[in-house]
Amino acid sequence: MPEISEKPAVEASSQGKPGIQGRAEYPLQQPIGEKWRLSFWALNITQFQGAFSTNAFQNLLSYMVLGMGLSHAQRDKMLPLIVLFFSVPLVMFSMAGGFLADRYSKRQVIIGTKLMEIAAMAGGMVALSTGYFPLQLGVLFVVAMQAALFGPSKYGLLPELLPEKWLSWGNGIVELLTFLAIISGTVAAGLMSERFHGHESYAFGLLLIIGCSGLISSLWIAKIPAAAPEKKFRINFVADLFVQVKLMRRDRPLFLAVMGNTYFWFIGVLFLQTIFAYGRDSFNAQPQHIALLQAALAGGIGIGSGVAGYLSGNKIELGLIPLGSFGLTIMAGVLGVSPHSFSGAALVLAMLGFFGGFFAVPVNALIQHRPTPDSKGGIIAASNLLSFVGFAVASGMYFLLTTVVHLSPRGVFLAGAIITLGATLYLLYLLPDWFLRLLLFFLTHTLYRVKVIGRDHIPEKGGALFVSNHMSFVDVLLLLSSTDRPIRFLMFQGIYSKPIVKPFALMMKAIPISSELRPRDMIRSLRMASDAIRDGEIVCIFAEGQITRTGQLLPFRRGMERIIKGIDAPIVPVNLHGVWGSIFSFERNRFLWKVPRRVPYPVTVSFGKWLPPTSAPSEVRQAVQELQSAAFAADRSPKFTLDRAFVRSGRRY
Numbered sequence: 001m002p003e004i005s006e007k008p009a010v011e012a013s014s015q016g017k018p019g020i021q022g023r024a025e026y027p028l029q030q031p032i033g034e035k036w037r038l039s040f041w042a043l044n045i046t047q048f049q050g051a052f053s054t055n056a057f058q059n060l061l062s063y064m065v066l067g068m069g070l071s072h073a074q075r076d077k078m079l080p081l082i083v084l085f086f087s088v089p090l091v092m093f094s095m096a097g098g099f100l101a102d103r104y105s106k107r108q109v110i111i112g113t114k115l116m117e118i119a120a121m122a123g124g125m126v127a128l129s130t131g132y133f134p135l136q137l138g139v140l141f142v143v144a145m146q147a148a149l150f151g152p153s154k155y156g157l158l159p160e161l162l163p164e165k166w167l168s169w170g171n172g173i174v175e176l177l178t179f180l181a182i183i184s185g186t187v188a189a190g191l192m193s194e195r196f197h198g199h200e201s202y203a204f205g206l207l208l209i210i211g212c213s214g215l216i217s218s219l220w221i222a223k224i225p226a227a228a229p230e231k232k233f234r235i236n237f238v239a240d241l242f243v244q245v246k247l248m249r250r251d252r253p254l255f256l257a258v259m260g261n262t263y264f265w266f267i268g269v270l271f272l273q274t275i276f277a278y279g280r281d282s283f284n285a286q287p288q289h290i291a292l293l294q295a296a297l298a299g300g301i302g303i304g305s306g307v308a309g310y311l312s313g314n315k316i317e318l319g320l321i322p323l324g325s326f327g328l329t330i331m332a333g334v335l336g337v338s339p340h341s342f343s344g345a346a347l348v349l350a351m352l353g354f355f356g357g358f359f360a361v362p363v364n365a366l367i368q369h370r371p372t373p374d375s376k377g378g379i380i381a382a383s384n385l386l387s388f389v390g391f392a393v394a395s396g397m398y399f400l401l402t403t404v405v406h407l408s409p410r411g412v413f414l415a416g417a418i419i420t421l422g423a424t425l426y427l428l429y430l431l432p433d434w435f436l437r438l439l440l441f442f443l444t445h446t447l448y449r450v451k452v453i454g455r456d457h458i459p460e461k462g463g464a465l466f467v468s469n470h471m472s473f474v475d476v477l478l479l480l481s482s483t484d485r486p487i488r489f490l491m492f493q494g495i496y497s498k499p500i501v502k503p504f505a506l507m508m509k510a511i512p513i514s515s516e517l518r519p520r521d522m523i524r525s526l527r528m529a530s531d532a533i534r535d536g537e538i539v540c541i542f543a544e545g546q547i548t549r550t551g552q553l554l555p556f557r558r559g560m561e562r563i564i565k566g567i568d569a570p571i572v573p574v575n576l577h578g579v580w581g582s583i584f585s586f587e588r589n590r591f592l593w594k595v596p597r598r599v600p601y602p603v604t605v606s607f608g609k610w611l612p613p614t615s616a617p618s619e620v621r622q623a624v625q626e627l628q629s630a631a632f633a634a635d636r637s638p639k640f641t642l643d644r645a646f647v648r649s650g651r652r653y
Helices: 033-065 072-103 108-130 133-161 164-195 201-218 237-249 251-284 287-311 320-337 342-369 375-404 409-430 431-446 474-479 501-510 518-535 559-564 617-637 644-651
Strands: 018-020 448-453 466-469 486-494 510-514 536-543 571-577 601-607
Touching: 018 617, 033 072, 033 108, 033 164, 033 201, 033 287, 072 108, 072 133, 072 237, 072 251, 072 375, 108 133, 108 201, 108 320, 133 164, 133 342, 133 375, 133 571, 164 201, 164 287, 164 342, 237 251, 237 375, 251 287, 251 320, 251 342, 251 375, 251 409, 287 320, 287 342, 320 342, 320 409, 320 431, 342 375, 375 409, 375 466, 409 431, 431 448, 431 474, 431 501, 448 474, 466 474, 466 559, 466 617, 474 486, 474 536, 474 571, 486 501, 486 518, 510 518, 518 536, 518 559, 536 559, 559 617, 571 617
Parallel strands: 448 601, 466 536, 466 571, 486 510, 486 536
Antiparallel strands: 571 601
């Protein structure tokens, strides 16, 4: 579990606003107490139960259809009908769920939806005892409506319970347990289909009892006030959706994350539907064996989500999105191109799900983090609605590919791989910096092992000036890998113009600068950096002006003063420790072509407490020097942990 390092205290100024001895202070997120743990795990238990019961009911209906002895044509028409009746209410009522999540306490909404679920399960017992399929579809409609109302409150609670840096970890846990619930529900549906054949209403008696446990766990979630109690309800959910989409489009990464989430559920539901026919046609599998194939896919997503949350390193790791998308393409293509044994198919499906988890975790964390608090519920609801549109489109796509195009189940997997490849390439065309994040992910998990200290000192929003020491040619990459916020670097013109560097410099929106430029060009570069900070971006300058050749800190130049002058934004001192002596630093009279001392090479990136924009270069250099001393002391004394050293070295202003 991630550790929280100490955060700076925020003092009140004489004007009643946060301040530092009369100067501007930039308040940070305050530490979260231990009470969040009970609420977080109670939410997970509630979510697990709901996903288990809903998935068990939906799959139980599917297995009942498979056991009717229908022709392939009749089967391929009825299976999408189940998905359709599940997805339509998710589309119709998601915006209502978002309204409830903003207008009322999310805890109250969750408790209310649990009561609704219990009532639906009681109705399911009646529907299954009659054997009337349309009535069973009606109960499924109500169960799906409950899930639509529950979803925005569930995801909206995460950023209220957890600090931003834990969102990827929290999403990994939620996704892991969700797909474990899907596995359990799928397997349970197969077993109940065999055990209670002809008496399926008994299965709903069990689901009713399990639903009561979810209601009890929801009572342990902390009471959190409503985010927007004055919000008005729009009965026209389509108009409300357009309003939310308009808000999303102002933030391209957020909008593309929502589109990515929609695609994830589209391709996931398409493959889940295909598994029913794939297992029956390829292996003549019975329901319990088909359930194992579905469990392999869902289990892979759950494990991949957990691993993605861990690898994110307390930040939203955008590089996992293209990695997961390419993995989905490859695994789906493998399923479509070559035949497999039952165990081989289960393994490939598990790998398909694993990469799906890599894709889903950062996308969900991004959707939860970027909206403002008062619009979060609405945007999450819109995201859920669009993902459920993906459900419905997947149902139609399955019908089109199997009934109109006459593709086999393997052909559907191959078609999904081709669609995913096209979507991935288009995504990287729109956001090439996500490809850079992918390269950074591999760099920092192979050649380097990066530890980040003081991540709480990185502003979550708004502009800031990072001032760092300069140790090697890869300092830019190490800093980028330590935060999920984009950073614009002032880069030496000679390096910026190199053909191998310029494409990546353009992705990062680096600002070229050089002492050899004309004064007018130099001023233009500094002004560009100032404007970026005013616009809410982070700019980083290596104030020494060159890479150190001794490993010692050089004097800081005065360009940083010109950048931050007249801007109400913080200066964040940054120290890179352990980089000097690595492959790309200057040692043994060369920058490159050195044998690494060890792989991966341990590097520590320390972010110091915020300094006011009026700080002199000497003050900022002293703060960086103190971070460097703390990191050095921690290396020499195993008992003197780096977190404690960092806290002790922090200065208060």
